[in-house]
Amino acid sequence: MIFNSYAFIVFLAVTLAVYNLIPSNFRALFLLIAGYFFYAYSDWHNIPILLGVTFSTFLFGKAIASRRKHLLLIVAIVITISPLLLWKIGQLIGTVSNRTVAGFIIPIGLSFYTLQAVGYLLDVFWQRVKPMNRLPSIALYLAFFPIMLAGPIERAGRLLPQLDSMPRTKQTEAYFAIKQLFWGFFCKLVIADKLAIISSDILGKPEQGSAAILLVGLIVYSLQIYFDFYGYTTIAIATARLFGVQVMANFKHPFLAPSLVEFWHRWHISLTTWFRDYVYLPIAYKCRPIYSFTVVVLLVFVLSGIWHGASPNFVIWGGVHGVLYIVGRWTVETRRHLWQSVLHGKFQKLRRGIQAIFVFLLVSLTWVFFTVPRVEDAITVLRRIFSWDIFLSFSTIGRMFMRSDYLSYISCAILFFIIDSLGIIRVVVETVPMSKTEIIRELVVVNSLAVLMLLIGDIGSRSFIYLRF
C-alpha cells in the first residue's frame, strides 16, 4: 500500500480508530498485524522475505548478544542482507546484460528494512541496545508501517522503546500530525507529481532539448525528487506521530546548504547517518587518518549509490558525490580564506546564498545519473550542458514557459519552497494558533494546500521515487 492512495487514507483512519479503542497491551500486536496487512496489500508475495529478515534479525540478535563473535556478526549480517544482495545482483545482471531478469524487481521496502535490521544487529553487537527477547517486538520494529517502505531508517535504540509504550493518540499531537500529513501530501501530489510531468518531458528525450532546457530539466528534477521524498518522509513522520511514535527527520532544508558536506548532513539524514554510524565510523576507526577519510568516504558513497541501484549510473552518482564531498572537505579552509579576502567578512547572507545556489546546481547536475539510466546518455546530457551551447540557448527556456501549466507548476514549487525555507510551514504545523495573525496565517496556508490539492492533486497518479530503491 502506498501513501498516496485512497486505500491508505481509509487504512490509516481505521487503524488509528482501532488503535485508540483497544487496550494498550494489544496495541503493539495490532500495529504488527496492520503493518503486515499494509505490506501484503502491495504484493503479498514479498511477505516471506519480510518474515525471513525478521526471523534472521531476531535469532541472530539473541545469538550475538550471548556470544559476541565477529564471525557470528558477519554471518548474521550476510544472511540478513542476503535477500537484498540477491536482488541487487539480479539488478546488476540485468543492467550488464541489458535485459531485465524476470522476477528481479526489488521487493518494495526491502532496502529500508534490511538496513534497519543490520543496524539492530550491529547495535546489539556493540551493546548499544539490549537484544529483544520477543519476536513480535522485532517484527514490529521492521514492519512499523509508517516507515517500513521508504524510511526514515530508524535506529533500534530510538524506535524499540517507543514501540514498547504505545500510548493513546494525544489531541494536540493529532492536530499537528494532520497538518503535517496535509503538507506531506501537498508536496507529493501538487508539487512533485506536477514537476514530474515537466522533468520527464525534458529528460525523457534529451536529444530534443537545448543545453539550457536540459539544465532546467535537471533543476526541475532536483526539486521533484526533493519534494517527492520530502513529502513521503513528512507523511511517514506524521503517520508515526499519530501512533505516538517520534521518527527522526530526514531532511533539513538541504537546498539551503552552503556546501556539499553540509548538504549531506541535511539530505536523507537517516540513510546518511546510517552509513556514517554503521559503515564509515567502524571502518575509519580501524584505518589510518588520511587514507581512511578519502577511501572510506568514497567507499561509503559508492555503497550508498549501490544501495540505490546496482547499476553503473548509481555507482557513478555515488562516486561523484564522494569525490565532491572529499574535495569539499579538503578545500573548506581555502574557500573560507578566499571568501574572507573578497568580502572581508561582510555580506555573509549573500555569500551563503551564492554558495547554496552553487551547491544546488552541483547536486542538480549529479541527478542526471539518477534520472537518465544509461551512463552514456547521462554523459551526453552533461556534455551538452557544459558546452558553449548553454549560453546560446537560454532563449529556448522562454519558449518552454509558454505552457501555462508548466509555468504554474514551477511557480507553485518555487513559492512553496520559499515558504517552507522561511520556516512558515514548520510554524504552522507545529503550533496551535493563538493570535488573530497566527490564525489567519494558518488558515491561508491550510486553505492553499487544501484547495490546490483538491484541484490539481491526483492521488495515486505517480509512485514515490524512493519506493523503487
Add this chain to the structure above:
Amino acid sequence: MDRTDQKTPVFNRRYKLLILLLISLLIANPAILFLLTRNILVSIFMPVLVLVIFYFSYFYSRSKLVTIYLVNLFAIISFFGYAEVIFTNNFHDYVIEDLYINKQGYYFNKPNLNKRFEDKEYAADYLTNCQGYRIPSGQDPQDKVDTADWLFIGDSFTQGAQVNFEQLYTTLVYKRNPNKIVINTGISGAGIAEEYNYYHKEGYLLKSSLVALQICSFNDFMNVEPARRAFTDYLAHYSNFIRFLLQGFKYQNAAQLPLGRWTEPFQPDLQSNRDYNIFYREESLKKKTDLELFRRYLRIFNDEIKKQGSRLIVFLIPTKEQVEIGCFQEVITAFQIQPNELDMLRPNKLLRQFTDELDITFVDMLEPFRSARSDVFFDDDEHLTISGHEVLAEELSKVMPKEPTPPPILLSKEYAGDRYPTYSSDGTMITYQSPINGKMEIFLANQEFNNNKRLTANNVNECHPMMSRDGARLTFTEGDPETFQTKVQVADINDINKRIIITKGDDVFGAIPCFSPDDKFLAYAEWQRISKTQYSNPQIVTVNLTTNEKRYLTKADHESWRPVFSPDGKRLAYIAKYQKQFDLYLCQIESGREDRITWTPFDEWDPHFSPDGRYIVYSAKPDGNWDLFVYDLKIGETYRLTRSKGDEWDASFSPTGDRVIYAGRFGLIEGIYEKRFSPDKPSK
C-alpha cells in the same frame, strides 16, 4: 452593577446570534443553493443546518479553533458555489461540456447526447439514447434497448467517435447480420478493468449470446485497474467552473504532446516505457503487476460471461506504430528507443497465449490492417478511418456465429424509423415511411433501395403507404397516430398534394388503408369520436372509390385493424381483438363470414397475402418480441419465418412471392429488410 451591565450578556448573545445568522446566510445562500440544486428543500434546509452547526460550535465548543475551521470549510465550499453560479450563468461560452458520467468502477456516455465532433481529419455526429448507447441520426433517443445478441465492449476504437454511426465497425457487422441486435458500448480510454465492471454491473443485463471484447495495446495493458476517480474528477464532472479551471492542467491536449499526436504506449522517457509500454522489453514492477492484472481480469471476464450463458471473443487492434513503419520510425527516433529494446509483437503473442489458455476465440487485426489497401488509421489522430472500420468489420464477421439459413438483407440506408414497406404491383418500386424532422413522411425507392424519392413534404405525419395496382395512386394515413385523429387519404402519386380524404367528417377517422387488387375498393380501419376524449372501436370498412359506398365488415363492439385484400379480392384478412389479444381473422367479403385463423394467447398483427393467395405472412409476439410467421391457408399450418431478439413487423410479399419485405427494429437500429421465402419449404 447598573442596568447596562446587566443587559450586556443578553445583548451580546443576540448580537452574536445575528452575526452567526448573517454569516450562515452568506455562506449557505438560499438563492445560490437553489440555482445550484433546483431544490427548494435543500435551499431552505442547508442554511438552517449551517446555522445550527455554527451555533453549537460557537457557543458550546471548547476550542475556538473548531469554529474557525468549520466556518473556513463552509466558506471555501460556499466560494465555489458562488463561482459556479456566476460562471455558469454569465460565462456560458466558456462552459466545456462533459460527455461522460461516472459510474461505480467505470464511466459511460451521458444520455441524450447530440454532438458533432470535428477535426481537420474527420467530422462525425455523436448521438446517444437515454441509456447512453450510441444511436444513428434520426433515432428517437427515448427508445431503449433491453436485450442484445452481440455486445461489443471496448475503448475509443470501438466508440469510433471519429466516424458516423453508419460507418462504425459494429454497424457494419450488424449490416452483415441484420437479424442481430448489435450493441456498441465503446468508451474512450476504457481498459479491461472498466470494461469488466461495465459488463458485471450493467452489460450482462442485455443477455447477449456473444460478447466481443476489443483490446488495444495501451488502455488495456497500462494501469490495469478501474480508472481512479480523483475527487477532482467528481468535482469537474458536476461543476462547469472547476472543469474550466482545470482544463489546461488535468487534461492533455494532443497538440501539446511531443509528436503532436497520441503515441501511447510509447513514452518519451525511459521509466514510463519500462512501466507502461507493453512493447518495451524491459520489465518493471508496474508492468509486471499490470500484466498479471490484465490476465486476471480476462479470466474473470470470461468466467462471468460463461456464467451468463454467453461466449467471449477477443480482438486486438494494433497500434499505428505496428501497422505503419513511418509512425514506428517517428516514435523510436523522437523518444530515442532502440529497435532491439522493443518486441513489436509482444501484446499479440501475450494475448494469443492468454486467450488460448482460456479457450477464447482471438482475432488479431495486425495482418489484416497491414495488408489493407487504404489507410486504416488517420494521419494524426490514432483512431480508425472509415476503411479501418470496414476492415475490422470484415475480419470480425468471419468469426461471428453463423446461422443455417442466410441472414436477411438490410435495405435501408439510414437506420432510424423506416417502416411499412410494400412493393408496387410490378415489384420495381417500394413505398415506405421514414421520419424527417420528427414527422413521418412517405418515400419511394427502387428494389435496391436506392434513388429514394420523398413523396410527401409537409409538417404533418403521413404513414402506412400503399400504391395502387396501376401505380398511379397512393393511399396512406395522415395525422398523428398518437392522437387517434388520423385520416385515410388517396393521392395522385405524381402530384401528392392532389388528395381525396376518404374518412370524411370531423368525427370520422381511419388508418392503415389498402387498395383492392382491382384498385376499385379501399379497405381500412375506421372509428368515430364519441365524446371529446372517447372514440369508438375501429371497424374494418371497405369503400367503393367510384361511388364512395361504405361497407362495415366488423362490428364496433371490438377492435379490428389492418385489413388486406386477398389477391382475388374476395377475402379480407385483418386482426381483431375479441378478448385480451389480437388474432388473425379472414372475412369473405361477399357473405361477410368471419373465420378466426390464429388461436394463440399472444398478439398477431400485420397480415399480408402471398400473390397466389395461399399464404398469409404476419407478425406475432410469442416470446415477448415480434417475429414473422406464415400461415398456409391450404393446409392450415403455421410456419415461423424469423426467430430473433429484435422486432420484425409490417411484412408483405413481393409480387413474385419469393421474397418478404418487412420493417424491423434490432436494438437501436430500425430499418427495412428483405428475406427470401420459399413457398415449397417454409422454414419451421
